[in-house]
Amino acid sequence: MLSITNILRRVGFDAPDNYNLADFYIQTLAMLPFDQESSVQRVKHICNEFEKTTLYAQRVAEARQFHAIDDDQTDAVGGLFHRAPKYKASFFTQLRWLMWRSAVDMFKNPFELRLRLVLAIIIGLLFGIIFLQLKYNQQAFQNISAVIFVLIINTSFSSVQHSADSYNRELPLFFKEHDDGIYRTIPYYASRVTLEFPTQAFTMFILVTIVYWMANLYDDVGRYFTLVGILILCAFVASSMGALIGVTMPSPEAAAAIVVPIVIPLMVFAGFFLSAKTVPDWLLWLKYLSWLYYSNEMALINQWEDVTSLDCNQVGNGTCYHTGNDIIDYYGFKKAHYYRNLGLLFALFIGFRLIGIGILLLRAKFQRRSG
Secondary structure: OHHHHHHHHHOOOOOOOOOOHHHHHHHHHOOOOOOHHHHHHHHHHHHHHHOOOHHHHHHHHHHHHHHOOOOOOOOOHHHHHOOOOOOOOOHHHHHHHHHHHHHHHHHHOOHHHHHHHHHHHHHHHHHHHHOOOOOOOOOHHHHHHHHHHHHHHHHHHHHHHHHHHHHHHHHHHHHHHHHOOOOOHHHHHHHHHHHHHHHHHHHHHHHHHHHHHHOOOOOOHHHHHHHHHHHHHHHHHHHHHHHHHHHHOOOHHHHHHHHHHHHHHHHHOOOOOOOHHHOOHHHHHHHHOOHHHHHHHHHHHHHHOOOOOOOOOOOOOOOOOOOHHHHHHHOOOOHHHHHHHHHHHHHHHHHHHHHHHHHHHHHHHHHHHHO
C-alpha cells in the first residue's frame, strides 16, 4: 500500500491526511463519465510512470516465473498430492473445495437438477404407457427387447449430450482459474466426475423403476436391480465419452454437432438393428468400442435368461421361440460374455476418462503458453 502511495505521490497525486486510501485510489484511477478524456490521460500517465519503477519490474518477473511453471509437474510421482510452488493448497484441499463449490452451486441453482428429475419421470411414464404390461408371447422378444434398447439409447444420447455441453461451456472458466494457479487440472476433473455419479444414478433409478414395472419386465427384484445397475454403468460410460468430446471440441456448438456422428455408428452395432453374427470382420472394432453393445447384451441376458416358457400361437411354418435362451441366441448373444462385458464397460469408462483428462492437461498447457 505504501509503495502505491509513493508512486502516486511521484506523479502529483498525494493523498490528504486522514483520508481513506482505498477511496483515494478509486477516485484517482476511476474513469469519470462526465470527464472521460481527462480520466484516460490521467490513468495513462500513471501507468506509464509505474512502468518505470522497480516495483513494476519485480511484479512482471514474478508473474512470468509463476506462469512458466508447468501444470501438475513435480519432481516426484507422489508430489502430485502435495503442495507445489504454483499452488497454495494441496491436491486434496483443492479437490474438497472444488466439490464444495460445485455442490453449493447445484443447490443454489437447482433448476437443472429438477429438470433432469422431471424429465426422468415424464420419459419413464411415456415409455411405460407405450409398452404397458407386455405379454410373454411370440411378440415379446421384439417388444420387451425394444423396451430395453430404447432405455439404453435414451440413456446414452442424453448422457453424452449433457456431459459434452456442460464440460465445454465450463472450459473458459477452468482455463482462467487454472492459469491463475487456483487449482490443478486433475482435482478439477475428479470433482466433476465425483459429483456426476449421484445425480446420474438417481435419475436412472427413477427412469428404470417406472418403466420396469409398467412394462412388465421379468418379475424378479434381483433382475430389476441388476438392470438398474447395468443402465447406471451405461450412463457413466456415456458421460465419459461426452466429457471426452466436451474437453476436445472448441465450442459447445461443435461438441453438440459431433455427438450424433459418434453415437449412431456405435448404436447400429449394439445388436438390435444388426445381428452380432453378421457384423463384417473389418467393422468388428466398432462393435467392441460400443458401450451400447455391451449394455444391450448384458441387459437382454438379464431379462431372458430365466424365462422358461413363451406362448406359441403360430400356425403353419411360423417360427416359435419357446424359451428366453432362444431369444438370446436369435440376437447372436452369449451368456458367457456377461462378465466379460461388465469388465469391458469399466475399461471403457476408465479409458475415456484417462483420454479426456490427458487432452484437458494438454489444452491447459497450450492455453497457458498461447495466452
